[in-house]
Amino acid sequence: MEDFLTLLLAGVSVGAVYGLIAIGLNLTFWTTKTMNFGQGSVMMLCAMLTATMVAGGWPQALSILVALAVIAVLMVFTETWTVRPALKIEGSMGWAVSTLGVGIVLQGLASLWFGSQALAFPDIIFTAIDNVVVFGVHVSLQYLAVLVLALALVVVFEALVRGTVWGQAMRAVSMDQDLAAVIGIPVRWIVLGSYIASGLLAGISGILVAQIGGTVDPAFGFELVIFGFVAAVLGGMGSTTGALAGGIAAGVLQQMVGGYISSAAQHGIAFALLILILVVRPQGFFGQREFVKV
């Protein structure tokens, strides 16, 4: 039982982070049908900058804010200089290559500045030792904190999308960009905003995961983004609840298969699940079946 709860908590908490990454990917997919293939580098950069500033004696909160600000600027750059020009070339898939390129540049810069080996990531709020005993089970506060933060972010995000004018505008843009432009929605800013928000979500996910792992290196984030994809597709592209549920499902499944069947199958199982879902229910758990507009 204790094993089960330990696995469950780790799965839910890591899965919630997958969900956060997935929501970030979803956001730009809504507004532009593109995704930042360099999202892993965004996660890495945010975590690396935070780690470096904290190591340099800056207060943690300030370091995180500065790192996120850098990410925001970076996303403005990415959207303006790589995604937008690439989108003008229809059917070229250019955005995939150009965003990937930005990701590689960031990875290269990070190796240049910080070296290619892993850097230590500071403990934020809790350390690995902190835990509470619930019904005789050790529950790590780090996992709990990651979980709570991830869930809170999803709730806040969902509230923003549903409750604010900007959220409404974003939904309108996701339905039909031309129509949205006609009715006076500043499509340009919404798209830019979606990229910034996507980057910020990725940056925060980076910090949260680095909490669990304890180290970051320039190649950090690459694999995690893949699980973000898995989560997004499992839940249904475009659904926030779905992304979270998909992430948690993938996280828990990985831990359960790893813990009870074989740790060698831990990664494979998530990808196998992805294929299965694509075959059986391509719109994901929560997605609506797509309707061809003619």
Add this chain to the structure above:
Amino acid sequence: MIAVQTVLTRLLTHPVFILAMIVALFFGAAWLTPGTVAILGFLMLNIMLAQSMNLLTGIAGQISLGHAGFYGMGAYASGILMKTAGLPFIVTVPAAGLIGALTGWLLSIPAGRVREFYLAMMTLAFGLIFREIVREWDDLTGGAVGLSGVPSTTLRTLKVLGFSLDALDYFRLVLVVTAIVMWLVHNFIQSHYGRAFYAIHASEVAAGCLGIPRGGTKRMAYTLAAGMAGLAGGLYAHMIGYLGPESFDLARSIEVLVTTVVGGLGSMAGQILSAIVFTFLPEKLQVFAQYQFIVYGLILAFSLILLPRGLAGLLLLPPRFIRPASLRQATADGVAIRPVEPGTGAGLSVDHVTMRFGGLTAVDDVSLELRPGRITALIGPNGSGKSTLVNVISGIYRPAAGTVRFFGEAITGLRDDAIASAGLLRTFQDPRLVPRFTVRENLLLGAHRRYRTGLVSAALSLPAAAREEATFLSTVDAVTKMAGIADVADRPLESLPYGYRRLVEVGRALLAEPRAILLDEPAAGLSEAEMALLARLIRAMKDAGLMVLLIEHHMDFVAELVDDVVVLDSGRVIYHGDIQGMRRSPAVIEAYLGTPETAHA
């Protein structure tokens, strides 16, 4: 610029030049250092991978994020079959291609139901799972340690048909195989199969309505592309003699995608140029030392902004999709519209069809009939359900109730391509053509359902295939003349004004030899002169015995042409009869009250 492109295109795609290059490499390799020969060997594999991705992404518009998986599948298949099962090269390498193809086919099974994005995810998952399996299945693949001792040229352990090959011989073998594959792909792309791939790329719905099955075509694209990647893998296995999972990771898949995109999607010559760049780039980048990763990233980030259509777009003219040989064979005696046998049944009959979207009933219990040799107008205010009805008849929507019969056979719920194949064609409110095709290529696309040439004879470009193509090209000539677009036949569609596109779309439907044709607002946006050409086409259809359904707001245009009129309002038929009667019908007058007759959608 165009002059440079023209010269370069003429040169680089000239058969004599290509043959000379192959011969030069074949014999010249003897004077090169083994290191250069090794890199050239990798270049051949990269060319094959890039072409495979080009066929899939550039031509068919599908995306693979797991190409390294197909490549690895082939490599391990050939490696294991030879090392463990002792099968000869002549079996294992083709088997590598077949296993790759089978994998591609399996992955694309859901292709008919899902959009390209999901198939891309499918390939991503496959690529990742492949590497996990290779890494864990120690007994078969050697696991993470890799598979050493695969017969290869390194230790001269590779025998092909009894001959022991060294690295130079093997390079020549790979060169010849690559050249043959390129030739086959080239023929394929310039056949109706290749054009169908491109049609799916441009618009799945429009392709379906020409009788091109979207699922089947996408599956074919995945199968062929994965087969080529598998074959490249099979050749790779015996080049080094060692297979490790690191050689087939996601980074490798991305490398292939990047090569293809930078080369210029759709252009075979561009792929070769790009493969050359990316094969030699790492070596050249070494001068940047620790900056090389950054330089590589910068190239990816900005190459497309500087070169929107890749290297090919910069250096070469756009590729064409009809074999020049077939063009030369075309004759001037084509017939634009062949008279149709009237058939035995009652033509097209729509019986009590209802279509709902959520709570909204767009088409409500509509019945109507089309007869051979008659033009029926379908009119009604915006949102009255006209286009929806056409979508139901052409198989894009499945109705909630009712039946559609075509010469007595129920076609309700059939796939759009099956309906088109039966001879029921349509056009769209917004013309859906292939922008990068010329007018001629677009028209030829219409003939898709009439081709009898098989895959093999298309890829080998057998005389029969060329003859068949030439016959249809003769028809294309006749149609362009009738539609008044003969002088722009070889211009890319995207360079033409809107009016031409309408005429091209109608012409394309005619190439399918339809028995019935549904025209959705064909006159919208046309000039007076173009409208006259359109009217001439429609009359010719009537004279040839076709059933014509014409959705149109332009009343003068309709009045001149039609035999029967059906008026829809809020999804219901409110009038059925001739045009004079319609003008007097109180229901019609009420529906149009306050709406000018010529209002456009």
Add this chain to the structure above:
Amino acid sequence: MAIARRSVIMAGIATTLAATGRRARAADTIKIGFTTALTGPFNEFGEGYKRGIELAIEKLNKSGGVLGRQIEIAMMLDDQLIPDRAVQNMRRVLDNKEIVGLFCPSGSGPTLAVIDMVQADGRPTMNPQAQTPTVIYPGGPGTKPRPNVWTFSIQNDIEANFMAGILGKKFTRIGLMNESTGYGKTGGELVKSGIMKINKDAVVTHESYNQKDQDMTAQLVRVQRARSDVLMVIGLGADMAVIRKNMTRMNMTIPLYVSAGGFSPPYLEGVGDLAAGTRGSQFRKISTVPPAPEVAEFLNAYKAKHGTDRLWGTDPNVPAPSMGGTVATGYDGMLVMADAWRRAGSTDPAATIKAMDATSGFKGVNCTYEFTPEKHHAIEVGDLTTYEYTKIDGKIALVQASL
């Protein structure tokens, strides 16, 4: 201004002269070549071994070179640890017929990819870092070695035997985790079979993980459920940091044993104070205080050129034992090869191979080298020792543990 310009011109002439002089001598140098991971995520391995080779060449050249000739790195290519690139690079190196001495790439994957080619070529080749035994002994440890390849790294089987010796004697319920790479998997299996040989009743729970996994709960739960008394991890330092933190979160207090990766900077930096108590095997000689004269010479040369940097470790007086693997293997490899040339009296491959196989009593940084035609590895169980992270005066230090 005029003076400045003249001095520039003079300097220019001087450079030209020096370059001509160097070129005149260059024709007569002894040339070596290699491909390694100089950039990319694994560049610290390549960088380390490159430094080792450079230090050795400087030492040799300062004392007049070998056979009266200076030694020169004629080709140094970057493969980023990608096997295909290593193959292309190695081909180019082999094309240079003036090169008489070769080094294998960092890492087992690229090395296995090029090793057949190198063997077929026949020139003497030193393997500084790849640990998989099949690099040297294609049929497995104990079989015939490739005639022209010698290894200076700790072979997987040696490291595994050492660890199995410690674990098998002290514990019966043993948890074992390895990364899912060639190095990790071979190591894991060798440790397991080594333990079983020593203690038939041992219960070994064997798990694997992927490099850069951020959470190891599943593996640790399995180890915990098997009621293991100890955990041994084979992999990179960063991943061990993840495991160590994960153990703490799960309140796992069993002792942790690590492979060489545990002594690289990312582990200590990643876990900080939690490192206390972690034990593992590493090169003995390089971190022994006081250092042997040949070690001191190497360390002084390193310090003079590169300072006490990340590769050196945190203690400015004693280098981290991991430096034995990153830097010293390249250094020793170069010196041993030069010694063989000296004894052979030529750089001819056949003569060099013969001399290499007769290497005996050569005192290197990591061990005393002994090669024979049947034995192409040098580092044995006795050249390793157990290290333990201990907290001394509030700071974590690495000490050689007495068993």
